[in-house]
Amino acid sequence: MEFGLLGPVEAREGGRPVDVGHARQRAVLAALLLEDGRPVSVDRLVDRVWGERPPLRARDTLYGYVSKLRARIPIERRPAGYVLATQATDLHEFRELVRQARSAPAAQAAPRYDRALGLWRGEALAGLDSPWFAATRDALRAERKAVELDRNDVVLDLGGHVALLPELLARGQDDPVDERLAAQVITALHRAGRTSEALQHYEHLRRSLAEELGADPGPALRDLHRELLGPEPAVPRQLPAPQRWFTGREREIRELTDTGSTVVITAIGGAGGIGKTALALHWAHLHVEDFPDGQLYVNLRGFDPAGEPVAPGAALRGFLGALGVQDPPQDLDAQAALYRSLVADKRLLVVLDNARDSAQVAPLLPGGPRCTALITSRRQLLGVITEHGAKSVSLAVLDEPAARALLTSRLGDRVAAEPDVVRALLELCGGLPLALSIVAARAVTRPDLPLAVLAEELAENRLDALDDLSSSLRTVFACSLRVLSADAVGLFGLLGLTVAAELSLRSVAALAGLPVARTRALARELESAHLVQQHVPGRYRLHDLVRLYAAEVAPADDVPLRRFVGYFAATAYAGDRLIEPHRPPVDPPAGEPVALPDVPAAMAWFDGEYESLLAAQRQAVGRRWHDLVWVLAWALTNYHLRRGHAAEDLAVWREALPAAEALADVPKQVAAHKFVGMALVDVGVYPEGLAHLGRALDLVDDDYDRAGAHRAMAWGLERQGDLAGALAHADAQLTLFRTLGIPVRVAEALNDVGYRAAKLGDHARAEACCGEALALNRELGHRDGEAATSDSLGFIAFRHGRADDAVRHYRYALDLYRELDNSYEEASVLRHLGDVHADLGQPDDARACRRAALTLFEAQGRVEDAAEIAHLIG
Known part of the structure; x- marks a missing residue:
């Protein structure tokens, strides 16, 4: 009996097929059969046949298969497993013929190789799909390929290149980076009189190796290429190999390619470590066929920490030498003129890497209409852009998918094995290619080092963790500073004092203590060096790693930061006075506020500077500037109320409470307890919130603050569901404010009493109180109070069964809150209005109001309100 493995598995007896199932x-x-007479255990057979997904009764199933096979085939059962002792396989015959061919003279070897290869009926083990069979099939495929290459060498030695060439060309297309196969193709083409095609095949291989492997052809292939070239003049091929692990940048590659002009000078800008050279070389190798007359490259070392930039004359002499000029002129202008003459009619690519400034690159720009220059620099090179019409392509950090792809290309399966750690590494590197490459290099050189350890090092001190190989982020950033003015370097260090994600021009001016115009000029210098980014007009941000370096070179003096935080505190104080002019003022903080003409301007300023305001308070906390910590919380309260930022209000007042205690200022402590309590109640933490509100009542030592504490306690108790308690505190608040004779507070207190009376069913008192409140608010011009009272009157009318009046009151309140830009109360009124429309049998109007309210509730983090209204919407 004979067996076939080099194709579909088969058995034959006496030349006739045997059914093997x-x-x-x-x-x-x-x-x-593949064990060649060695026993195979049942477990190994199960693993080979099914891999990691065997059936439930795999062993029983296997026994059944073996039993059926043993009916026709002599399979033995031994203690170590099953054995099929035979060498009657086509694989064994193939290997024996190959062994004979490799020890025979060429004339006898060729037919043996052909007989061996003729035994293959297709893919070995065809139709068998487990992982073990796939790996075995790959190994057999490699074994066959090696035999084919051996056969090709013998046939070429015997002069059979013409007959062999079609097969070689087809194989070469399937495997374009196999150097041994390429040498055979090139040899056959050359011997067939097709030397130009042989040279083209070599060039195609060279490019494929560079793009796919970042490597050059080996010595044997290079020697063969030189033999074919003979005495022809060399074309300059100075491009370094592209980065093997280049990822992303699809948009920038399109920008470089879509030039729209025959003369293209592209300045690729970006901060140090952003990947400018990698992009330039990647694009250059992608388009190398477009420049058959050669590619020139020079590293101009514009930001080299170890030496001075390359002089234009030195770079020109290198270019002229590559173009065959043995004795170039000494004068720079003459060198440039000769260079431009030599390349005038050529299709040539010139890569000017790491340029310091426009003056350095101007003499190196080719003048020919078919030439292209790629320039990389950390500066914007405005002279090249304006005087030579260069197209500017600026690089940002890699997005998360591209950054992950870069790590995956270097680390392989380790990335998928530790997804949470890799996510942390990506965040710590901030998409900066140099940082990612350093992390990858450390991981590659230490395969035993868990990525989690590397992530811990980065989290502790990112710049130290990225500073231990030949690449150093500190050195890269320091070299960028070398080209800046002293004032710009000083401003860069000051930016390191801040922690806000982005900074307005006015806040940077406050930090620097400079006029806005001077600050803008220095910021422009930093932007030109790609150390800051003006992502929207008048607002600047730094990459996290750049910010860390800026912090290292920041001054030790706290005066600039105190001035910076003071600017935010003073402007927030002024903005709050506009938003709520009836609020009793506290002592204004020291600082230079920006002018805010009206309430919309104040709200716009709070919106734009909100994250910076929170960051400013965090920095004030860290430096124990208790007065600024407290006043920032105080100044943010009404803005938080209008925007529904309950959680954020809680956070700032939690910091302000210990600040007030450190100041030993009782009124500040009362305010802090009151606002912490209200914020806790607003996020649903009732016991702790009411405890703080009670503490505010205990501490208060004047009637005005006591009335305010009663008002807060009434609100908290109402939210908890204690309406009677809420009304009692509201009455106490009203009595105190009437005694103090403060009309605006009396109006607010009347509305509070009226609303709670309505909830308890005392509609007559409710209507009387709210009517008096509405008249008083209108007399005082108190729009907030008028809006709140109109909302209460809508509720009262709805409870009385006067739905049309309720709609009118709610619509009026909604218009006022929108005019006041108070989205928190806008959401509440929309919810009430939706209830009325639903009661009136107007489902479309009800749904529209409730959907609008839900959107605002979700944005404001009002979880309970959002859940309730989502249930109503269905």
Whole structure:
């Protein structure tokens, strides 16, 4: 009996096919045959046949397969497993013929190789699909390929290149980076009189190796290429190999390619470590065929920490030498003129890497209409852009998918194995290619080092962790500072004092203590060096790693930062006075506020500077500037109320409470307890919130603050569901404010009493109180109070069964809150209005109001309100 493995698995007896069953049964037979007479255990057979997903009764199933095979095939059962002792396989015959061919003279070897290769009927083990069979099939495929290459060498030695060439060309297309196969193709083409095609095949291989592997052809292939070239003049090919692990940048590659002009000078800008050179070389190798007359490259070392930039004359002499000029002129202008003459009619690519400034690159720009220059620099090179019409392509950091792809290309399966750690590494590197490359290099050189350890090092001190190989982020950033003016370097250090994600021009001016115009000029210098980014007009941000370096070179003096935080505190104080002019003022903080003409301007300023305001308070906390910590919380309260930022209000007042205690200022402590309590109640933490509100009542030592504490306690108790308690505190508040004779507070207190009375069913008192409140608010011009009272009157009318009046009151309140830009109360009124429309049998109007309210509730983090209204919407 004979067996076939070099194709579909088969058996023949006396030349006739033997039925060996379905695919799984054939897999059992093949697994035994491939062991060449060695026993195979049941467990190993199960693993080979099914891999990691065996059936539930795999062993029983296997026994059944073996039993059926043993009916026709002599399979033995031994203690170590099953054995099929035979060498009657086409694989064994193939290997024996190859062994004979490799020891025979060429004339006898060729037919043996052909007989061996003729035994293959297709893919080995065809139709068997487990991982073990796939790996075995790959190994057999590699074994066959090696034999084919051996056969090709013999046939070429015997002069059979013409007959062999079609097969070689087809194989070369399937495997374009196999250097041995390429040498055979090139040899056959050359011997067939097709030397130009042979040279083209070599060039195609060279590019494929560079793009796919970042490597050059080996010595044997280079020697063969030189033999074919003979005495022809060399074309300059100075491009360094592209970065093997280049990822992303699809948009920038399109920008470089879509030039729209025959003369293209592209300045690729970006901060140090952003990947400018990698992009330039990647694009250059992608388009190398477009420049058959050669590619020139020079590293101008514009920001080299170890030496001075390359002089234009030195770079020109290198270019002229590559173009065949043995004795170039000494004068720079003459060198440039000769250079431009030599390349005038050529299709040539010139890569000017790491340029310091426009003056350095101007003499190196080719003048020919078919030439292209790529320039990389950390500066914007405005002279090249304006005087030579260069197209500017600026690089940002890599996005998360591209950054992950870069790590995956270097680290392989380790990235998928530790997803949470890799996510942390990506965040710590901030998409900066140099940082990612350093992390990858450390991981590659230490395969035993868990990525989690590397992430811990980065989290502790990112710049130290990225500063231990030949690449150093500190050195890269320091070199960028070398080209700046002293004032710009000083401003860069000051930016390191801040922690806000982005900064307005006015806040930077406050930090620097400079006029806005001077600050803008220095910021422009930093922007030109790609150390800051003006992502929207008048607002600047730094990459996290750049910010860390700025912090290292920041001055030790706290005066600039105190001035910076003071600017935010003073402007927030002024903005709050506009938003709520009836609020009793506290002592204004020291600082230079920006002018805010009206309430919309104040709200716009709070919106734009909100994250910076929170960051300013965090920095004040860290430096124990208690007065600024407290006043920032105080100045943010009404803005938080209008925007529904309950959680954020809680956060700032939690910091302000210990600040007030450190100041030993009782009124500040009362305010802090009151606002912490209200914020806790607003986010649903009732016991702790009411405890703080009670503490405010205990501490208060004047009637005005006591009335305010009663008002807060009434609100908290109402939210908890204690309406009677809420009304009692509201009455106490009203009595105190009437005694103090403060009309605006009396109006607010009347509305509070009226609303709670309505909730308790005392509609007559409710209507009387709210009517008096509405008249008083209108007399005082108190729009907030008028809006709140109109909302209460809508509720009262709805409870009385006067739905049309309720709609009118709610609509009026809604218009006022929108005019006041108070989105928190706008959401509440929309919810009430939706209830009325639903009661009136107007489902479309009800749904529209409730959906608008839900959107605002979700944005404001009002979880309970959002859940309730979502249930109503259905």
